[in-house]
Amino acid sequence: MAIDSDVLVVGGGLAAVTSAVAAAREGADVRLVSHKASTLRQASGLIDALGYVPATEPATPLRDGPPTAGRELDRDEWPDPEGPLADPFEAIDGLPESHPYRILGADALREGLALFDDLAGDAYRGGHTDRNALLPTFGGSVKPTARYPAAAEAGLASDDRPALIVGFRSLTEYDARAFAGRLEAAGVPFDVAGAEVEFAEAFRADAKVTRLAKALDHDEAIDGVPAREALAKAVAPHLHDAVDEAGGVERVERVGFPAFLGDQEGDEVRAELADRLGADVFEIPMGPPSLPGLRLEDRLYDALDDAGVRFETGNPVVGVETAADGRVEAVAVDKKGRETPYGADAFVLATGGLVGKGLDSDREGVREPVFDLHVPQPADRYEWFVDDAFGDQPYARFGVRIGGDGRALNAEGEPEYDNVFAAGGVVGGADAAREKSASGVSLATGIVAGREAATEATQ
Amino acid sequence: MTRHTDDGETEEANGPDEKREGVDGPDEKREDADGSTTGAAPSSPAPGVPEAGRDEQPSIFVPDDGEVPEGTPSERPATDGGVESAAGGSDSADLDPDAYDPVDVFPGGDLDLREGADSCYKCTSCDTSCPVAEVDDEFPGPKFQGPEQWRLKRKDDHDIDESITSCSNCMRCDDACPSSVPLSQMHNEARGQFVESQMEKLSREYIRNRILSNYRFFASIASKVPRLANAATKIPGAMKVGEKLLGIAGDREFPDFATQTFREWWKARGGAQVENPDKRVAYFHGCYSNYNTPEVGKAMVRVYEHFGYEVMVPPQKCSGTPMFANGMLKDARRHAETNVENLVEAIGEGADVIASCTSCSLSLRQEYPELFDIHGIEDVSEHTYEALEYLRINEDLEAELAGTELADEQSFAYHAPCHARNQGLDRQAVETFRDVDGVELEDVGDSCSGISGTYGWKEEKYEKSMEIGAEMFEHMEDAEGDVGMTECPTCAMQMEHGTGYEVEHPLQLLEDAVGA
Ligand SMILES: Cc1cc2nc3c(=O)[nH]c(=O)nc-3n(C[C@H](O)[C@H](O)[C@H](O)COP(=O)(O)OP(=O)(O)OC[C@H]3O[C@@H](n4cnc5c(N)ncnc54)[C@H](O)[C@@H]3O)c2cc1C
Ligand code: SF4
Ligand code: SF4
Numbered sequence: 001m002a003i004d005s006d007v008l009v010v011g012g013g014l015a016a017v018t019s020a021v022a023a024a025r026e027g028a029d030v031r032l033v034s035h036k037a038s039t040l041r042q043a044s045g046l047i048d049a050l051g052y053v054p055a056t057e058p059a060t061p062l063r064d065g066p067p068t069a070g071r072e073l074d075r076d077e078w079p080d081p082e083g084p085l086a087d088p089f090e091a092i093d094g095l096p097e098s099h100p101y102r103i104l105g106a107d108a109l110r111e112g113l114a115l116f117d118d119l120a121g122d123a124y125r126g127g128h129t130d131r132n133a134l135l136p137t138f139g140g141s142v143k144p145t146a147r148y149p150a151a152a153e154a155g156l157a158s159d160d161r162p163a164l165i166v167g168f169r170s171l172t173e174y175d176a177r178a179f180a181g182r183l184e185a186a187g188v189p190f191d192v193a194g195a196e197v198e199f200a201e202a203f204r205a206d207a208k209v210t211r212l213a214k215a216l217d218h219d220e221a222i223d224g225v226p227a228r229e230a231l232a233k234a235v236a237p238h239l240h241d242a243v244d245e246a247g248g249v250e251r252v253e254r255v256g257f258p259a260f261l262g263d264q265e266g267d268e269v270r271a272e273l274a275d276r277l278g279a280d281v282f283e284i285p286m287g288p289p290s291l292p293g294l295r296l297e298d299r300l301y302d303a304l305d306d307a308g309v310r311f312e313t314g315n316p317v318v319g320v321e322t323a324a325d326g327r328v329e330a331v332a333v334d335k336k337g338r339e340t341p342y343g344a345d346a347f348v349l350a351t352g353g354l355v356g357k358g359l360d361s362d363r364e365g366v367r368e369p370v371f372d373l374h375v376p377q378p379a380d381r382y383e384w385f386v387d388d389a390f391g392d393q394p395y396a397r398f399g400v401r402i403g404g405d406g407r408a409l410n411a412e413g414e415p416e417y418d419n420v421f422a423a424g425g426v427v428g429g430a431d432a433a434r435e436k437s438a439s440g441v442s443l444a445t446g447i448v449a450g451r452e453a454a455t456e457a458t459q
Numbered sequence: 460m461t462r463h464t465d466d467g468e469t470e471e472a473n474g475p476d477e478k479r480e481g482v483d484g485p486d487e488k489r490e491d492a493d494g495s496t497t498g499a500a501p502s503s504p505a506p507g508v509p510e511a512g513r514d515e516q517p518s519i520f521v522p523d524d525g526e527v528p529e530g531t532p533s534e535r536p537a538t539d540g541g542v543e544s545a546a547g548g549s550d551s552a553d554l555d556p557d558a559y560d561p562v563d564v565f566p567g568g569d570l571d572l573r574e575g576a577d578s579c580y581k582c583t584s585c586d587t588s589c590p591v592a593e594v595d596d597e598f599p600g601p602k603f604q605g606p607e608q609w610r611l612k613r614k615d616d617h618d619i620d621e622s623i624t625s626c627s628n629c630m631r632c633d634d635a636c637p638s639s640v641p642l643s644q645m646h647n648e649a650r651g652q653f654v655e656s657q658m659e660k661l662s663r664e665y666i667r668n669r670i671l672s673n674y675r676f677f678a679s680i681a682s683k684v685p686r687l688a689n690a691a692t693k694i695p696g697a698m699k700v701g702e703k704l705l706g707i708a709g710d711r712e713f714p715d716f717a718t719q720t721f722r723e724w725w726k727a728r729g730g731a732q733v734e735n736p737d738k739r740v741a742y743f744h745g746c747y748s749n750y751n752t753p754e755v756g757k758a759m760v761r762v763y764e765h766f767g768y769e770v771m772v773p774p775q776k777c778s779g780t781p782m783f784a785n786g787m788l789k790d791a792r793r794h795a796e797t798n799v800e801n802l803v804e805a806i807g808e809g810a811d812v813i814a815s816c817t818s819c820s821l822s823l824r825q826e827y828p829e830l831f832d833i834h835g836i837e838d839v840s841e842h843t844y845e846a847l848e849y850l851r852i853n854e855d856l857e858a859e860l861a862g863t864e865l866a867d868e869q870s871f872a873y874h875a876p877c878h879a880r881n882q883g884l885d886r887q888a889v890e891t892f893r894d895v896d897g898v899e900l901e902d903v904g905d906s907c908s909g910i911s912g913t914y915g916w917k918e919e920k921y922e923k924s925m926e927i928g929a930e931m932f933e934h935m936e937d938a939e940g941d942v943g944m945t946e947c948p949t950c951a952m953q954m955e956h957g958t959g960y961e962v963e964h965p966l967q968l969l970e971d972a973v974g975a
Pocket of ligand 2: 591633
């Protein structure tokens with residue numbers, strides 16, 4: 001077969017990149033095939049490991065019978081999740097046994113994060129400690145996260161310096177005042193004010209963040225004034241907006257912007273703004289659309305290149321082409337209508353969950369479409385959900401089950417194939433949205449799957 | 460038949476829409492799709508992802524049948540449906556706006572992209588990947604042009620927004636959309652409709668766009684008198700006149716025409732030198748390697764013959780790429796008829812179709828079956844490959860190249876065309892030559908070159924085009940090599956224009972490396 005490698009990684013998100021690099025570092029010849037451009041560009045750019053441990057049992061037993069669509073629900077049926085957690089590692093034992101962190105152990109998460117630190121380099125912070133950082137995010141909430149972009153550093157919620165949050169009148173989705181109000185209500189230990197300024201007015205009403213970033217990157221003239229200077233000038237009158245407890249007015253020491261301060265030249269843009277404003281400047285992660293996500297994608301794909309991984313995006317893997325003796329020999333890649341076999345000695349499935357299209361659902365149930373791996377699920381569709389939107393939704397934990405070495409398991413708990421591993425959102429057992437664990441799960445499962453696949457392929 | 464509506468937005472968008480009621484197939488299909496996604500547990504968070512994406516779209520441009528809706532001019536026979544030899548022939552009637560027949564575009568055809576529109580979950584990935592939105596304050600971006608405009612358009616009187624003509628058809632949005640919304644198909648369709656029913660047929664812009672999209676027509680004339688044509692485009696002021704009269708960017712250098720076209724060379728050498736009924740390929744050279752860079756075509760032939768292939772060069776016309784980008788769907792369809800007919804014949808003789816231009820391969824593979832319903836078009840789509848891709852699939856190129864050495868060390872600044880990206884080919888050149896000694900291929904990053912075929916040739920787009928390209932120019936200059944490399948002829952023009960570098964095609968390097 002002409003297209004061949006030791007390890008073939010299927011997917012293009014964080015889990016795929018992690019396992020590809022991990023496998024390459026074990027000396028394997030690695031190829032990565034992703035259907036679409038990486039999902040990283042949609043993500044906030046924050047790397048969450050474990051922020052909460054949600055309750056898996058309701059406070060009072062659930063009603064029997066089918067759910068009660070539309071009926072008044074009693075929100076108190078579910079206890080509050082434990083958290084925000086100061087230390088994600090300490091909380092792992094409180095997770096269900098089928099959680100990937102429990103299956104692979106805390107060390108897998110630690111090593112996955114270490115690999116991420118290595119790949120992200122000085123663009124990311126948080127690697128100095130096991131503990132979570134608290135970051136303001138765009139909804140005005142404060143989120144526990146394990147790693148965050150350097151551009152967001154001055155925004156840490158644990159920092160007690162007074163802050164100004166800047167919004168733009170023309171960008172309606174960013175309501176800076178409401179945002180500042182919510183932060184205060186959340187009890188942050190600093191004084192904060194929000195201000196809407198005129199700057200983005202110069203652009204079309206629904207200008208893309210990439211447009212604003214590009215204008216700042218190139219310092220384009222906005223009505224005759226260079227963009228960075230124009231932005232600083234617009235913000236300057238509000239530097240004294242924050243009010244302290246005694247009612248006095250103070251000059252803020254840091255200023256937060258929606259995350260569009262430059263793309264290629266972000267560091268330079270922030271430095272210049274900080275200089276002009278006499279205050280630290282930070283970005284508030286948001287998304288999508290997400291420049292921090294785009295920047296992370298660029299960095300990780302450069303890392304793939306450096307590790308010698310071959311990669312291609314644009315065509316999906318649609319199924320197993322040949323398998324024999326409990327091993328997959330080749331998968332089929334759909335190249336605009338024509339299926340082409342891609343052979344490998346080991347495969348890593350990292351196609352994401354229900355949203356990433358790694359899992360498919362219809363009336364019949366939920367399935368994994370590439371290797372047709374076993375996805376445990378209640379036979380009755382009604383049991384996929386519980387009434388309370390904040391309850392433990394079984395479907396949120398749907399996915400392929402893995403063993404301690406990352407191999408995908410069949411219904412009997414045995415490896416489905418000797419050489420197929422799974423990582424990231426396609427793996428079941430985690431409720432990433434409620435736990436705030438999406439990236440951590442991808443890193444932990446990714447590093448294990450990548451390494452073990454390399455071992456399988458090169459032994 | 461009543462239609463299913465699952466949220467306010469589609470309901471509003473469906474509105475009273477009699478014309479569509481008559482169209483049965485797609486609607487029926489949709490009912491099931493609908494039921495299975497959202498029907499079961501209305502209030503529960505359905506874990507389904509949106510149903511139809513690009514993968515299940517019907518072809519949409521079917522001008523030959525279907526009702527002619529009120530308000531659209533009636534159909535007249537095509538001005539030129541004829542098959543003709545590849546080496547020229549007259550298309551002159553095509554370019555006369557008076558001889559141009561508006562056809563019953565879209566409303567009467569059997570398109571229904573609504574499922575695609577509905578599967579948009581507004582993640583804006585498409586917007587953040589659009590190179591035009593990054594520089595153009597007038598351009599609302601792919602999400603608007605695609606799913607949003609699509610919904611608006613269902614209201615009878617809604618015109619297509621003129622901004623659709625600013626989309627360069629680079630297709631980056633397609634690649635970015637996690638939900639497989641057929642964005643570029645929607646754009647192509649909207650652009651076609653805009654041009655048909657809203658654009659002034661005698662306007663300077665229309666004429667200019669037709670000229671640009673019918674490059675092949677001009678090239679075929681120019682190549683008959685190449686020296687004269689080359690000189691004419693270099694007469695001081697000639698391009699300025701073009702700008703004034705037609706709005707063709709005056710700062711661009713017109714590409715040189717070869718003194719011997721590829722097809723002339725092919726004929727002179729006596730056609731194929733290798734006969735092999737088991738390994739046959741039909742070469743779709745496209746206009747550019749025929750008229751301007753025959754060395755690319757020659758390299759293709761020599762490399763393939765080196766690997767033992769019998770090369771066929773069937774009669775062919777333009778792949779349609781520039782026409783799609785300008786909404787000239789009818790022109791494109793006419794050319795497609797010729798291409799499909801001849802390529803199907805070659806496929807019948809056991810050949811796969813090989814293109815050396817990544818936009819040509821994309822067009823035959825993806826846009827053809829999406830936009831046209833021509834007998835055999837699916838076969839053409841399924842049998843088409845890009846030249847290097849095909850060799851990588853069918854030959855052990857790695858082994859062939861391992862240990863090869865190039866006499867003269869050479870570094871290249873490689874740019875992956877947007878359309879290569881869309882086919883998953885953006886890394887293949889870099890990876891293929893990684894192990895060849897004496898060759899350094901440096902990827903200059905994933906930015907768009909900014910020319911997007913005819914886009915950068917338009918006077919009013921020239922600056923935007925150069926602004927989009929700025930990142931690539933910078934990276935090219937930072938790269939070690941001072942020779943550019945890319946698969947796309949118009950990207951090559953832009954690279955040359957922005958840096959002054961000479962630009963080669965990977966096939967030319969492969970020819971050197973395997974000593975073909
Ligand atoms: C909007 C958004 C916001 C997010 N915010 C955060 C956050 O704040 N903090 C955090 O920690 N995490 C966040 N994440 C999650 C994180 O970015 C990852 O999505 C998550 O870790 C799962 O990663 P994954 O690699 O398993 O899957 P995904 O990220 O879902 O990627 C799946 C990949 O597989 C590809 N693929 C799917 N099917 C096929 C196929 N058949 N063949 C080939 N390729 C295929 C897809 O194209 C895609 O590239 C966010 C994600 C999104 C989408
Ligand atoms: S095809 Fe290219 S220019 Fe057009 S909307 Fe999509 S990304 Fe933008
Ligand atoms: S990328 Fe796709 S799903 Fe996202 S906004 Fe664009 S069309 Fe919609």
